[in-house]
Amino acid sequence: MRVTSAALPTDATATDDAELSTTETMDRSLLSAIAKSGEIEAALATDASRFRVLTGDRPTGRLHLGHYLGTLANRVRLQDLGVQTMLLVADYQVITDRDDAGPIAERTRELLTDYLAAGIDPMRTTIFAHSAVPALNQLMLPFLSLVTDSELRRNPTVKAENEATGGRPMSGLLLTYPVHQAADILFCKANLVPVGKDQLPHLELTRVVARRFNERYAGGRTVFPSPDALLSDAVNVLGVDGQKMSKSRGNTIELAMTEDETAKQLKRAVTDSDRNITFDPVGRPEVANLLTIASLLGAGSPEDLAARIGDGGGGGLKKLVTEVINEHLRPIRARRRELEADPGYLAGVLAEGNARANEIADATLAEVRETMGMTYR
Known part of the structure; x- marks a missing residue:
């Protein structure tokens, strides 16, 4: 939590108290998320079909054992339980912190191949690419009206990514990355997002966007659900050099x-x-x-x-x-x-997933326009 200069404590004790209060708030939030995640796991065992999950990866290269143990095996588990799963190839997000996307088509095929080989079933899981779903990305415009500059700048991932650039000016895409992620989750009205503990602030901003849209533009009616976190208990796998596998x-x-x-x-x-x-x-x-x-x-x-x-x-x-x-x-x-050995099949899987995602996104954008009074007939 960021403290404004006007509200800064005037002595060390007050500073310590403020920091402790922030820590306690974060701890309570984590404990609440853990408890809720446990309830969701129990619900998944009885009726997984009422959940819709959005998850995905940036296509920056082949997946490795860390991805498999950290996220991919769990995605297959959720799919097999009967959860409606949307799996995003986040190609636009590749350029949030770099000058170009690299051999993006090749890396997207590699990512898709890894997904399918590991057990993702395109008949039960919708695999799609950011850049192929215009209506999803258009949702960023109304969503950006719901957050402040300071809220974006204090997002942990935005701060960490910006610090990692070594002083390079932050791109607008990196600054608005949390809102793009909110659009990813909310375009399909996902109500469940598998995350690690360090990703909870991202999901919280998505919940803020959903709540503010419902309050500001829909008069309190629920257009967007408030998605819950399904916390992962997977450990961080180290690479062969003893550092984080990367x-x-x-x-x-x-x-x-x-x-x-x-x-x-x-x-x-x-x-x-x-x-x-x-x-x-x-x-x-x-x-x-x-x-x-x-x-x-x-x-x-x-x-x-x-x-x-x-x-x-x-x-x-x-x-x-x-x-x-x-x-x-x-x-x-x-x-x-x-x-x-069958690139035509891979291309077909992505094309079909893109088509399904576009149907969902177009319907959501139409609902948003109707809600905001932006339909012109």
Whole structure:
């Protein structure tokens, strides 16, 4: 929460109290989101069809194991439960923090291939691209009227991305990124968004936009739902260098890699000199990370895996993790090769998804225009 200069405390105690109050508010908000997320998980088990989810990725390269464990496997789970799922290829958002989109068509095909290979079913999940749905993007105009400059500038992601540019002037697209994300969620009237704890401020701004639109333009009638967060409990997966797994670092295990490429990459994985393998996330984070990856892929608990390896050292650990990853990804990689050999099918899947998304977006924009008195007949 940003404090204006006119309201700044005049002594250190007041400052500490203000900071504590802000922390307590954030903690309460998180606890509330956790409790609500638990209720939603219970509801998903009884009637998942009443939920509509919006989620997606920027097409900046092939997906890797961090994406799979962090989001993609959960999307397949929600789809299979019967949740109405909208999966966005956020091509416009690629240029929020860079000069050009790069080989965007190629990267979009790679992303689509990874989605389908991992189990996303285009008959049950609508896969679409930002740039192919004009009505979605047009919703940004009325939505921008509902937020202030200061609200946008204090958004954590906007602040972090701007700081990462090293002083480069912020683009208008980056500043309005949270509103674009609100348009993504609200154009299809999604009522559920899978997010990590660090993404809650984004979702909160979407809820603010929905509420203000309903109050300001619809006289209190619910045009847009207030979407809830489905919090992910997935851990952050480290790359082979012990840093966060990231395409830009070259430390990833890509879904598209061959088994030999996977083995070669894992041989580079950082461990330590202690031959006795134990699961100690604080004291031995790199070793714990490899054990966690194998555990998340169904090989057993991290503690049991560590006991199984025993005094096998880093070499034994890497061998086990390589086997687990390759075994788990083998059917995904086989399906991926089939999809790569049929580019016409991939193009058709995206075209059909774009068409479905346009139908939804056109209907929503028409409703917005009607609500705002902007229909001219």
